[in-house]
Amino acid sequence: MKWYTKILSLPLLLLPLTLSAQDKLSLQKKYDQLQSEIKDAQDLLSQTREKKNNSLSQVKLLNRKINVREEMIRNLSMQVQQTAIQIRESSEKITAMEANLESMREDYARMVYYAYVNDKEYEPIHFLFASGSINDAYTEIEYVREYTTYRKQQASAIKAAQAALELRIAELEKDKVTKQNLLTEEQDQRNTLSKEKEEQDVTLQGLQGEEKKILAQIDQKKKDANALNKQIQAIIAEEIRKEKERAEAEARKAAEKAAKESGTSTTSTVKEEKKTTAPVNTGLTPEMALIGQNFASNKGRLPWPVERGTITGKFGTQPHAVLKNVTVENNGIDITTTAGAAVRCLFDGEVVNIIFNPSFQKGVIIKHGEYYTVYTGLTSVSVKAGDKVSTKQTIGTAYTDDDRTEVHLEIWKNTTLLDPAAWISK
Numbered sequence: 001m002k003w004y005t006k007i008l009s010l011p012l013l014l015l016p017l018t019l020s021a022q023d024k025l026s027l028q029k030k031y032d033q034l035q036s037e038i039k040d041a042q043d044l045l046s047q048t049r050e051k052k053n054n055s056l057s058q059v060k061l062l063n064r065k066i067n068v069r070e071e072m073i074r075n076l077s078m079q080v081q082q083t084a085i086q087i088r089e090s091s092e093k094i095t096a097m098e099a100n101l102e103s104m105r106e107d108y109a110r111m112v113y114y115a116y117v118n119d120k121e122y123e124p125i126h127f128l129f130a131s132g133s134i135n136d137a138y139t140e141i142e143y144v145r146e147y148t149t150y151r152k153q154q155a156s157a158i159k160a161a162q163a164a165l166e167l168r169i170a171e172l173e174k175d176k177v178t179k180q181n182l183l184t185e186e187q188d189q190r191n192t193l194s195k196e197k198e199e200q201d202v203t204l205q206g207l208q209g210e211e212k213k214i215l216a217q218i219d220q221k222k223k224d225a226n227a228l229n230k231q232i233q234a235i236i237a238e239e240i241r242k243e244k245e246r247a248e249a250e251a252r253k254a255a256e257k258a259a260k261e262s263g264t265s266t267t268s269t270v271k272e273e274k275k276t277t278a279p280v281n282t283g284l285t286p287e288m289a290l291i292g293q294n295f296a297s298n299k300g301r302l303p304w305p306v307e308r309g310t311i312t313g314k315f316g317t318q319p320h321a322v323l324k325n326v327t328v329e330n331n332g333i334d335i336t337t338t339a340g341a342a343v344r345c346l347f348d349g350e351v352v353n354i355i356f357n358p359s360f361q362k363g364v365i366i367k368h369g370e371y372y373t374v375y376t377g378l379t380s381v382s383v384k385a386g387d388k389v390s391t392k393q394t395i396g397t398a399y400t401d402d403d404r405t406e407v408h409l410e411i412w413k414n415t416t417l418l419d420p421a422a423w424i425s426k
Helices: 004-007 010-051 056-117 125-130 134-206 208-262 264-278 286-299
Strands: 310-313 316-319 327-331 333-337 343-344 350-355 361-368 371-381 396-397 404-413 416-418
Touching: 004 056, 010 056, 010 310, 056 310, 056 316, 056 333, 056 404, 125 316, 208 327, 208 371, 208 404, 286 350, 286 361, 286 371, 310 404, 327 350, 343 371, 350 371, 361 396, 396 404
Parallel strands: none
Antiparallel strands: 310 333, 316 327, 333 404, 343 396, 350 361, 361 371, 371 396, 371 404, 404 416
8 A cells, every 4th residue: 555545544534433423412412402301390390399299290290201311311322322333433443543554654664774775876976977878867866856755755644644543542532431421321310210210109109099080180171172172173164264265355356456457358367367276276365375384394493382391291192191091182282381481472373263261271373374373271361363473472371270380282284183292393
Protein backbone atom coordinates (compact mmCIF):
# COMPACT_ATOMS: atom_id res chain seq x y z
CA MET A 1 0.00 0.00 0.00
CA LYS A 2 1.36 3.44 -0.99
CA TRP A 3 2.02 5.91 1.86
CA TYR A 4 -0.55 8.39 0.49
CA THR A 5 -3.18 5.64 0.31
CA LYS A 6 -2.59 4.87 3.97
CA ILE A 7 -2.90 8.48 5.09
CA LEU A 8 -6.04 9.06 2.99
CA SER A 9 -7.69 6.08 4.70
CA LEU A 10 -7.50 7.74 8.14
CA PRO A 11 -10.66 9.91 7.80
CA LEU A 12 -12.60 6.81 6.72
CA LEU A 13 -11.48 5.03 9.89
CA LEU A 14 -12.86 7.91 11.96
CA LEU A 15 -16.20 8.19 10.06
CA PRO A 16 -18.24 5.51 11.94
CA LEU A 17 -17.60 7.44 15.16
CA THR A 18 -19.46 10.45 13.77
CA LEU A 19 -22.41 8.40 12.54
CA SER A 20 -22.78 6.60 15.89
CA ALA A 21 -22.61 9.94 17.70
CA GLN A 22 -25.65 11.12 15.74
CA ASP A 23 -27.65 8.06 16.82
CA LYS A 24 -26.56 8.57 20.42
CA LEU A 25 -27.74 12.19 20.34
CA SER A 26 -31.17 11.07 19.11
CA LEU A 27 -31.49 8.54 21.95
CA GLN A 28 -30.27 11.07 24.50
CA LYS A 29 -32.83 13.63 23.29
CA LYS A 30 -35.64 11.09 23.71
CA TYR A 31 -34.34 10.17 27.16
CA ASP A 32 -34.39 13.84 28.21
CA GLN A 33 -38.02 14.10 27.03
CA LEU A 34 -38.95 11.04 29.09
CA GLN A 35 -37.24 12.51 32.15
CA SER A 36 -39.27 15.69 31.72
CA GLU A 37 -42.52 13.70 31.52
CA ILE A 38 -41.57 11.71 34.64
CA LYS A 39 -41.05 14.99 36.50
CA ASP A 40 -44.44 16.32 35.38
CA ALA A 41 -46.15 13.09 36.43
CA GLN A 42 -44.43 13.19 39.83
CA ASP A 43 -45.43 16.83 40.41
CA LEU A 44 -49.05 16.03 39.53
CA LEU A 45 -48.97 12.95 41.76
CA SER A 46 -47.73 15.04 44.70
CA GLN A 47 -50.55 17.54 44.16
CA THR A 48 -53.09 14.69 44.04
CA ARG A 49 -51.82 13.17 47.29
CA GLU A 50 -52.30 16.48 49.08
CA LYS A 51 -56.03 16.25 48.40
CA LYS A 52 -56.77 12.54 48.75
CA ASN A 53 -55.02 9.21 49.42
CA ASN A 54 -55.51 6.02 47.40
CA SER A 55 -57.54 7.56 44.58
CA LEU A 56 -58.15 6.44 41.00
CA SER A 57 -56.26 9.52 39.81
CA GLN A 58 -53.19 8.42 41.79
CA VAL A 59 -53.34 4.97 40.18
CA LYS A 60 -53.53 6.52 36.70
CA LEU A 61 -50.54 8.78 37.38
CA LEU A 62 -48.55 5.89 38.90
CA ASN A 63 -49.37 3.73 35.87
CA ARG A 64 -48.15 6.49 33.59
CA LYS A 65 -44.96 6.97 35.62
CA ILE A 66 -44.26 3.24 35.47
CA ASN A 67 -44.87 3.12 31.70
CA VAL A 68 -42.55 6.08 31.09
CA ARG A 69 -39.94 4.63 33.47
CA GLU A 70 -39.97 1.33 31.56
CA GLU A 71 -39.52 3.25 28.31
CA MET A 72 -36.57 5.09 29.89
CA ILE A 73 -34.97 1.76 30.81
CA ARG A 74 -35.44 0.48 27.26
CA ASN A 75 -33.87 3.71 26.00
CA LEU A 76 -30.88 3.27 28.32
CA SER A 77 -30.48 -0.36 27.21
CA MET A 78 -30.35 0.81 23.60
CA GLN A 79 -27.75 3.43 24.49
CA VAL A 80 -25.66 0.76 26.27
CA GLN A 81 -25.91 -1.57 23.25
CA GLN A 82 -24.99 1.21 20.85
CA THR A 83 -22.04 2.27 22.99
CA ALA A 84 -20.86 -1.36 23.16
CA ILE A 85 -21.01 -1.56 19.36
CA GLN A 86 -19.10 1.70 19.12
CA ILE A 87 -16.44 0.38 21.51
CA ARG A 88 -16.05 -2.79 19.44
CA GLU A 89 -15.82 -0.81 16.20
CA SER A 90 -13.29 1.55 17.77
CA SER A 91 -11.15 -1.39 18.93
CA GLU A 92 -11.19 -2.85 15.41
CA LYS A 93 -10.27 0.50 13.90
CA ILE A 94 -7.46 0.99 16.39
CA THR A 95 -6.04 -2.41 15.46
CA ALA A 96 -6.22 -1.51 11.74
CA MET A 97 -4.67 1.92 12.38
CA GLU A 98 -1.84 0.41 14.43
CA ALA A 99 -1.06 -2.03 11.60
CA ASN A 100 -1.23 0.82 9.10
CA LEU A 101 1.09 2.96 11.21
CA GLU A 102 3.57 0.12 11.66
CA SER A 103 3.67 -0.47 7.91
CA MET A 104 4.33 3.24 7.31
CA ARG A 105 7.15 3.22 9.85
CA GLU A 106 8.75 0.19 8.19
CA ASP A 107 8.58 1.87 4.79
CA TYR A 108 10.15 5.00 6.21
CA ALA A 109 12.91 3.03 7.95
CA ARG A 110 13.82 1.36 4.65
CA MET A 111 14.01 4.74 2.93
CA VAL A 112 16.23 6.18 5.66
CA TYR A 113 18.54 3.16 5.53
CA TYR A 114 18.75 3.29 1.73
CA ALA A 115 19.54 7.01 1.83
CA TYR A 116 22.24 6.45 4.47
CA VAL A 117 23.94 3.66 2.53
CA ASN A 118 23.91 5.62 -0.72
CA ASP A 119 24.46 9.05 0.77
CA LYS A 120 27.70 9.86 -1.10
CA GLU A 121 26.22 8.73 -4.40
CA TYR A 122 23.54 11.41 -4.07
CA GLU A 123 26.06 14.30 -4.18
CA PRO A 124 25.31 16.53 -7.24
CA ILE A 125 28.98 16.49 -8.32
CA HIS A 126 28.80 12.70 -8.51
CA PHE A 127 25.96 12.86 -11.06
CA LEU A 128 27.82 15.51 -13.04
CA PHE A 129 30.89 13.27 -13.60
CA ALA A 130 29.04 9.94 -13.76
CA SER A 131 26.42 10.98 -16.32
CA GLY A 132 26.88 10.86 -20.04
CA SER A 133 25.58 14.40 -20.49
CA ILE A 134 24.49 17.50 -18.60
CA ASN A 135 20.82 16.65 -19.28
CA ASP A 136 21.23 13.17 -17.77
CA ALA A 137 22.90 14.67 -14.70
CA TYR A 138 20.08 17.22 -14.31
CA THR A 139 17.41 14.47 -14.55
CA GLU A 140 19.11 12.37 -11.87
CA ILE A 141 19.52 15.39 -9.55
CA GLU A 142 15.77 16.15 -9.89
CA TYR A 143 15.00 12.53 -8.98
CA VAL A 144 17.06 12.86 -5.79
CA ARG A 145 15.20 16.05 -4.87
CA GLU A 146 11.82 14.37 -5.38
CA TYR A 147 12.94 11.40 -3.31
CA THR A 148 14.01 13.73 -0.48
CA THR A 149 10.61 15.46 -0.62
CA TYR A 150 8.89 12.06 -0.50
CA ARG A 151 10.82 11.15 2.66
CA LYS A 152 9.68 14.36 4.34
CA GLN A 153 6.07 13.71 3.33
CA GLN A 154 6.28 10.18 4.67
CA ALA A 155 7.51 11.54 8.01
CA SER A 156 4.56 13.98 8.12
CA ALA A 157 2.18 11.14 7.24
CA ILE A 158 3.47 9.09 10.16
CA LYS A 159 2.91 12.00 12.55
CA ALA A 160 -0.67 12.45 11.25
CA ALA A 161 -1.37 8.72 11.59
CA GLN A 162 -0.02 8.76 15.14
CA ALA A 163 -2.28 11.72 16.04
CA ALA A 164 -5.34 10.01 14.52
CA LEU A 165 -4.58 6.85 16.46
CA GLU A 166 -4.25 8.74 19.73
CA LEU A 167 -7.56 10.49 19.06
CA ARG A 168 -9.28 7.17 18.43
CA ILE A 169 -7.85 5.67 21.63
CA ALA A 170 -9.04 8.70 23.62
CA GLU A 171 -12.56 8.29 22.17
CA LEU A 172 -12.50 4.61 23.06
CA GLU A 173 -11.67 5.38 26.69
CA LYS A 174 -14.41 8.00 26.75
CA ASP A 175 -16.92 5.47 25.40
CA LYS A 176 -15.96 2.99 28.09
CA VAL A 177 -16.70 5.58 30.78
CA THR A 178 -20.00 6.45 29.08
CA LYS A 179 -21.03 2.81 28.99
CA GLN A 180 -20.30 2.37 32.70
CA ASN A 181 -22.31 5.50 33.53
CA LEU A 182 -25.22 4.27 31.42
CA LEU A 183 -25.18 0.88 33.17
CA THR A 184 -25.24 2.62 36.56
CA GLU A 185 -28.11 4.87 35.47
CA GLU A 186 -30.04 1.88 34.12
CA GLN A 187 -29.70 0.05 37.43
CA ASP A 188 -30.83 3.16 39.33
CA GLN A 189 -33.92 3.40 37.11
CA ARG A 190 -34.70 -0.28 37.69
CA ASN A 191 -34.49 0.25 41.45
CA THR A 192 -36.82 3.26 41.21
CA LEU A 193 -39.21 1.26 39.03
CA SER A 194 -39.35 -1.49 41.65
CA LYS A 195 -40.28 1.07 44.34
CA GLU A 196 -42.95 2.61 42.12
CA LYS A 197 -44.54 -0.79 41.53
CA GLU A 198 -44.61 -1.38 45.28
CA GLU A 199 -46.32 2.00 45.70
CA GLN A 200 -48.78 1.03 42.98
CA ASP A 201 -49.66 -2.20 44.81
CA VAL A 202 -50.28 -0.31 48.06
CA THR A 203 -52.53 2.20 46.30
CA LEU A 204 -54.49 -0.55 44.56
CA GLN A 205 -54.99 -2.37 47.88
CA GLY A 206 -56.44 0.81 49.34
CA LEU A 207 -59.07 0.83 46.57
CA GLN A 208 -60.10 -2.83 46.82
CA GLY A 209 -63.16 -2.07 48.97
CA GLU A 210 -64.48 0.47 46.47
CA GLU A 211 -65.15 -1.92 43.57
CA LYS A 212 -68.93 -1.30 43.52
CA LYS A 213 -68.42 2.44 43.60
CA ILE A 214 -65.88 2.31 40.78
CA LEU A 215 -68.13 0.08 38.65
CA ALA A 216 -71.01 2.53 39.14
CA GLN A 217 -68.72 5.38 38.05
CA ILE A 218 -67.65 3.43 34.98
CA ASP A 219 -71.27 2.73 34.05
CA GLN A 220 -72.28 6.38 34.47
CA LYS A 221 -69.30 7.66 32.50
CA LYS A 222 -70.03 5.14 29.73
CA LYS A 223 -73.60 6.47 29.41
CA ASP A 224 -72.38 10.07 29.40
CA ALA A 225 -69.66 9.21 26.88
CA ASN A 226 -72.22 7.66 24.51
CA ALA A 227 -74.44 10.73 24.85
CA LEU A 228 -71.45 13.02 24.22
CA ASN A 229 -70.43 10.97 21.19
CA LYS A 230 -73.90 11.26 19.65
CA GLN A 231 -73.99 14.98 20.38
CA ILE A 232 -70.59 15.54 18.73
CA GLN A 233 -71.54 13.43 15.69
CA ALA A 234 -74.76 15.40 15.23
CA ILE A 235 -72.95 18.74 15.51
CA ILE A 236 -70.25 17.69 13.05
CA ALA A 237 -72.80 16.28 10.57
CA GLU A 238 -74.75 19.55 10.71
CA GLU A 239 -71.56 21.56 10.26
CA ILE A 240 -70.57 19.44 7.24
CA ARG A 241 -73.99 20.16 5.72
CA LYS A 242 -73.65 23.90 6.35
CA GLU A 243 -70.10 23.99 5.02
CA LYS A 244 -71.20 22.22 1.85
CA GLU A 245 -73.94 24.81 1.36
CA ARG A 246 -71.42 27.62 1.86
CA ALA A 247 -69.03 26.00 -0.63
CA GLU A 248 -71.80 25.62 -3.22
CA ALA A 249 -72.90 29.21 -2.69
CA GLU A 250 -69.35 30.46 -3.23
CA ALA A 251 -69.07 28.31 -6.36
CA ARG A 252 -72.29 29.81 -7.75
CA LYS A 253 -71.08 33.35 -7.05
CA ALA A 254 -67.79 32.60 -8.78
CA ALA A 255 -69.64 31.15 -11.77
CA GLU A 256 -71.97 34.14 -12.01
CA LYS A 257 -69.02 36.53 -11.85
CA ALA A 258 -67.19 34.60 -14.55
CA ALA A 259 -70.33 34.59 -16.71
CA LYS A 260 -70.72 38.36 -16.45
CA GLU A 261 -67.08 38.91 -17.31
CA SER A 262 -67.28 36.62 -20.35
CA GLY A 263 -70.67 37.98 -21.45
CA THR A 264 -72.32 34.55 -21.62
CA SER A 265 -75.59 33.37 -20.07
CA THR A 266 -75.42 33.06 -16.29
CA THR A 267 -77.74 30.06 -16.24
CA SER A 268 -75.82 28.04 -18.79
CA THR A 269 -72.49 28.94 -17.17
CA VAL A 270 -73.69 27.88 -13.73
CA LYS A 271 -74.86 24.54 -15.13
CA GLU A 272 -71.53 24.05 -16.85
CA GLU A 273 -69.71 24.97 -13.64
CA LYS A 274 -71.69 22.33 -11.72
CA LYS A 275 -70.80 19.73 -14.31
CA THR A 276 -67.08 20.48 -14.17
CA THR A 277 -66.69 20.98 -10.42
CA ALA A 278 -69.01 18.34 -8.96
CA PRO A 279 -66.58 15.40 -9.26
CA VAL A 280 -63.86 17.24 -7.26
CA ASN A 281 -66.05 19.24 -4.86
CA THR A 282 -64.80 18.61 -1.32
CA GLY A 283 -67.75 20.35 0.31
CA LEU A 284 -65.37 22.93 1.83
CA THR A 285 -64.84 26.60 1.15
CA PRO A 286 -61.35 27.39 -0.21
CA GLU A 287 -60.39 28.86 3.19
CA MET A 288 -61.44 25.75 5.14
CA ALA A 289 -59.89 23.42 2.54
CA LEU A 290 -56.54 25.17 3.01
CA ILE A 291 -56.80 25.02 6.83
CA GLY A 292 -57.59 21.30 6.58
CA GLN A 293 -54.52 20.67 4.40
CA ASN A 294 -52.28 22.56 6.82
CA PHE A 295 -53.76 20.71 9.80
CA ALA A 296 -53.06 17.34 8.14
CA SER A 297 -49.50 18.32 7.21
CA ASN A 298 -48.75 19.02 10.89
CA LYS A 299 -49.60 15.53 12.11
CA GLY A 300 -47.26 14.61 14.96
CA ARG A 301 -46.27 18.26 15.48
CA LEU A 302 -49.44 19.84 16.88
CA PRO A 303 -49.06 21.47 20.31
CA TRP A 304 -50.61 19.97 23.44
CA PRO A 305 -53.92 21.45 24.66
CA VAL A 306 -52.20 22.30 27.97
CA GLU A 307 -48.71 23.62 28.66
CA ARG A 308 -47.87 20.89 31.20
CA GLY A 309 -49.39 17.47 31.59
CA THR A 310 -49.13 13.73 31.06
CA ILE A 311 -51.39 11.30 29.20
CA THR A 312 -53.28 9.19 31.76
CA GLY A 313 -55.94 7.81 29.43
CA LYS A 314 -55.13 6.32 26.00
CA PHE A 315 -57.29 6.16 22.87
CA GLY A 316 -59.49 3.13 22.16
CA THR A 317 -60.28 0.10 24.30
CA GLN A 318 -58.03 0.01 27.36
CA PRO A 319 -57.85 -2.08 30.56
CA HIS A 320 -59.23 -0.29 33.62
CA ALA A 321 -56.57 1.22 35.87
CA VAL A 322 -57.83 -0.62 38.97
CA LEU A 323 -60.33 -3.37 38.17
CA LYS A 324 -59.12 -6.58 36.56
CA ASN A 325 -60.93 -7.99 33.53
CA VAL A 326 -62.70 -4.64 33.02
CA THR A 327 -62.10 -2.49 29.93
CA VAL A 328 -63.07 1.09 29.16
CA GLU A 329 -63.62 2.76 25.80
CA ASN A 330 -61.98 6.12 25.16
CA ASN A 331 -62.83 8.23 22.10
CA GLY A 332 -59.77 10.41 22.68
CA ILE A 333 -57.01 10.83 25.24
CA ASP A 334 -57.10 12.11 28.81
CA ILE A 335 -54.37 14.52 29.92
CA THR A 336 -53.85 15.13 33.63
CA THR A 337 -52.63 18.66 34.25
CA THR A 338 -52.31 21.26 37.01
CA ALA A 339 -55.32 22.89 38.67
CA GLY A 340 -56.45 26.03 36.85
CA ALA A 341 -54.45 25.17 33.72
CA ALA A 342 -55.27 27.11 30.54
CA VAL A 343 -56.67 24.92 27.75
CA ARG A 344 -55.32 25.85 24.31
CA CYS A 345 -56.44 25.37 20.72
CA LEU A 346 -54.30 22.88 18.76
CA PHE A 347 -54.46 24.74 15.43
CA ASP A 348 -56.02 27.65 13.53
CA GLY A 349 -59.73 27.15 13.05
CA GLU A 350 -63.28 28.23 13.84
CA VAL A 351 -65.34 27.47 16.93
CA VAL A 352 -68.37 25.38 15.92
CA ASN A 353 -70.15 24.86 19.22
CA ILE A 354 -69.93 25.00 23.01
CA ILE A 355 -71.24 21.85 24.73
CA PHE A 356 -71.83 20.43 28.22
CA ASN A 357 -71.90 16.89 29.63
CA PRO A 358 -72.21 15.81 33.30
CA SER A 359 -69.09 13.60 33.21
CA PHE A 360 -67.07 15.72 30.80
CA GLN A 361 -68.20 19.20 31.90
CA LYS A 362 -67.98 22.10 29.44
CA GLY A 363 -66.45 21.54 26.03
CA VAL A 364 -65.46 23.31 22.81
CA ILE A 365 -65.64 21.95 19.25
CA ILE A 366 -63.33 23.64 16.73
CA LYS A 367 -63.31 23.10 12.97
CA HIS A 368 -60.09 22.89 10.94
CA GLY A 369 -61.36 22.17 7.43
CA GLU A 370 -62.48 18.54 7.37
CA TYR A 371 -60.86 18.00 10.80
CA TYR A 372 -62.45 18.78 14.17
CA THR A 373 -60.86 19.00 17.61
CA VAL A 374 -62.97 18.54 20.74
CA TYR A 375 -61.84 19.78 24.17
CA THR A 376 -63.83 18.76 27.28
CA GLY A 377 -63.15 18.85 30.99
CA LEU A 378 -63.37 22.64 31.11
CA THR A 379 -64.72 24.67 34.01
CA SER A 380 -65.00 27.84 31.92
CA VAL A 381 -64.93 28.74 28.23
CA SER A 382 -63.50 31.98 26.80
CA VAL A 383 -64.69 31.62 23.18
CA LYS A 384 -68.07 31.34 21.45
CA ALA A 385 -69.48 29.71 18.31
CA GLY A 386 -68.26 31.46 15.15
CA ASP A 387 -65.03 32.78 16.69
CA LYS A 388 -61.85 32.45 14.65
CA VAL A 389 -59.10 30.97 16.82
CA SER A 390 -55.35 30.54 16.34
CA THR A 391 -52.80 27.93 17.38
CA LYS A 392 -52.20 27.85 21.16
CA GLN A 393 -54.93 30.42 21.81
CA THR A 394 -56.56 29.93 25.22
CA ILE A 395 -60.14 28.70 24.85
CA GLY A 396 -60.93 27.91 28.50
CA THR A 397 -59.77 26.68 31.90
CA ALA A 398 -59.37 23.06 33.01
CA TYR A 399 -61.94 21.66 35.46
CA THR A 400 -60.78 20.21 38.79
CA ASP A 401 -62.94 17.45 40.28
CA ASP A 402 -62.06 16.44 43.86
CA ASP A 403 -58.44 15.27 43.38
CA ARG A 404 -57.91 15.46 39.62
CA THR A 405 -57.60 17.98 36.80
CA GLU A 406 -58.05 16.11 33.55
CA VAL A 407 -58.61 17.47 30.03
CA HIS A 408 -60.19 15.19 27.43
CA LEU A 409 -59.11 15.68 23.80
CA GLU A 410 -60.67 14.17 20.68
CA ILE A 411 -59.78 14.57 16.99
CA TRP A 412 -62.26 13.78 14.22
CA LYS A 413 -61.86 13.65 10.46
CA ASN A 414 -65.42 14.46 9.47
CA THR A 415 -67.31 11.73 11.41
CA THR A 416 -64.34 9.39 11.93
CA LEU A 417 -62.47 9.32 15.25
CA LEU A 418 -58.65 9.54 15.23
CA ASP A 419 -56.04 8.88 17.94
CA PRO A 420 -54.94 12.33 19.21
CA ALA A 421 -51.65 10.90 20.56
CA ALA A 422 -50.52 10.40 16.95
CA TRP A 423 -51.20 14.07 16.14
CA ILE A 424 -49.71 16.01 19.06
CA SER A 425 -45.96 16.47 19.43
CA LYS A 426 -44.08 13.71 21.23
